[in-house]
Amino acid sequence: MGFTPGPSDPFIEFMRPPPGETPAQATARMKRELDAQRRSDAIDESIKQAREQAKKEKHIIKVLLLGQSESGKSTTLKNFRMRYSRDDWEKERNGWRAVIQLNIVRSITTILSVMEAELNGEAPAESDDDEATLAQPDEGEDSRFTERHQLLMIRLAPLRGVEAELKRRLGTGSEPVHPALPMTATPFEVVNDASNMRRTSPEFAVRSWKDVLDPEGRPLRTEDIPPDLDSVTDIIAGCKDDMKALWDDKCVRLALRRRKLRLPDSAGFFLNDLDRIASRDYVVSDNDIVRARLRTVGIQEHRLRFKHGPFDNPKGKETGWEWRIFDVGGCRTSRAAWLPFFDNVNVIIFLSPVSVFDQRLEEDPRVNRLEDSIILWTSICQSKLLAKTQLILFLNKCDLLRRKLKRGIQVKAYLPSYGNRPNDVIPVVKYLREKFKDIQKHSSPELRSTYIYPTTVTDTEATAVTLESVRDGVLRENLATSQLI
Ligand SMILES: Nc1nc2c(ncn2[C@@H]2O[C@H](COP(=O)(O)OP(=O)(O)OP(=O)(O)O)[C@@H](O)[C@H]2O)c(=O)[nH]1
C-alpha cells in the first residue's frame, strides 16, 4: 500500500506553492518541476537499463590478463584455451608452425650476429657480474672461430631471407614494438646488466594472433600438410644439420656466454628440438604452441564457455558461464590501452615473473624488471576503478628462477631487502608472495583477499591444476555476486 501524506505532513508543506506566487512565477515553477521530473525519469530509465544489462551479463565474467612484457600473459591464455576451448585450439594448431619456425630462425640469426661481432673484434659489453667471467675457455681450449665456422655462417646465411619471408607472411597487423630505439648494425645489443640481451631490432609482434594463425581456421589433419611443402620449410629442413652443428659448437656457446646471451632461457627457444621441428613432416605439439613466442600489441579478446557452473544453482537451473578473457601487450608503450578495460572487469590475473630480479626492462634499461612489476601491481591494487575486482596473482617463471639461483646469482645483490635469507626458490617465492600480499593489503581501497599462485605456465600439466582452482574460485565469487543482481 502506498504512502499518502496527511494534510499537515511536512512533505506537503514543502511542496506547497510559495504564498503570493504570481502567474508567471507559477509557470516558471511548474516548468522547473517538469524538467526535474524528466531528468528523474531519465535517471530511472538508465538505472533500469543498467540493471537489465547486468542481468543479461550476469553470467559473463570479464577477465583481464595483466603484467609486464614477457610475463606470460599470452601463455596463460593459451593454457586456458588449450584446456577449455579445445575446438578453436585445434583449428589454430597448423598456424603456429610459421611462428615456431620464425622463433628458430631468429635464434639462429642472433647467433650468426654474435659470430660476426666476434670476428669483427667487437668487445662484449662490460659486465658487473660473474657470468661473463665464467665464460672463459678452459686451459688449452681454443675459443677462436675457424674457417669451419665461417663456412657454417655462409651456409646458414639464407635463413636471414627466411626470417624476412616469415615476417612478411605473418605480418598482418605486425608493428615494431620500440620504434623510438635506434637500430644498430647488429640485430641486438648487450647491455650492462644481468639480463640476457636487449635487442634493438624490434621483436616481431602482432595485434591479433587470430590474424596470423590459419585464417581459414582449418583443423589439423595429416593430409593438410602439403607433401612438397613450401620453400620456407624446405630451406629450414635443409639447414637442420648446420643449425645443429652451430648450436652444439663449443666456441659458439662460449661466445654466447661472453655476451651473456642465455638462449635456452629466452622466449621462443626451440634449438634443442631441431631434429623434430626442422623437418618436413613436423607436427606442431601442444607444448610447442605454449612455448612459441609472439609478442602482443593491442588487446585480444577470447571467449570461453563453461556449460555448467561447478556449483548447484539454488534455483535449480543449470548455470552457463562465459568468460571473456582480454590479453594485452605488456610493454610500457602498450599500457595506456589497458585503462578502458578496467571498467566492469570482474577478475584480473596479474603475472609477475619472479626470475627477473636481475634483469632490466627492454623498453627502458634503467628500470629493474622486478621493480617495474611491483610498481605495476601497486597501482592496480590502488586503483579505485578496480576496487571490486577480484585479484589473482601468478608468481610466474619459477622454473627460470630455479635455474638462475642454481647458477649462483644472488637475489640480495639486486633486492637488498631480501637480506640473508637462503638463496633458494622456496624462500625467494615466499618472500615475494608476502611482499605482493602486503602491497595489496595496504593499498587496496577496499578489503579483499588475494589469491596467489607460484606458477610455471609453460608447464601445462601443473598449470591445468592451477587453472581449475582459479576457475572454481572465480565462479564461486561471481556466483555470489550474480545472486545479488
Ligand atoms: N621457462 C618459462 N618460460 C615462460 C614461462 N611463462 C612464459 N614463458 C615464455 O616466455 C615468453 C613470453 O611469454 P608471453 O606469454 O608471450 O608473454 P606476454 O606477457 O604475453 O608478453 P607481451 O605479449 O609482450 O606482453 C614465451 O616464449 C613463453 O613461452 C614460464 O613460466 N617459464
Ligand SMILES: [Mg+2]
Ligand atoms: Mg602477449
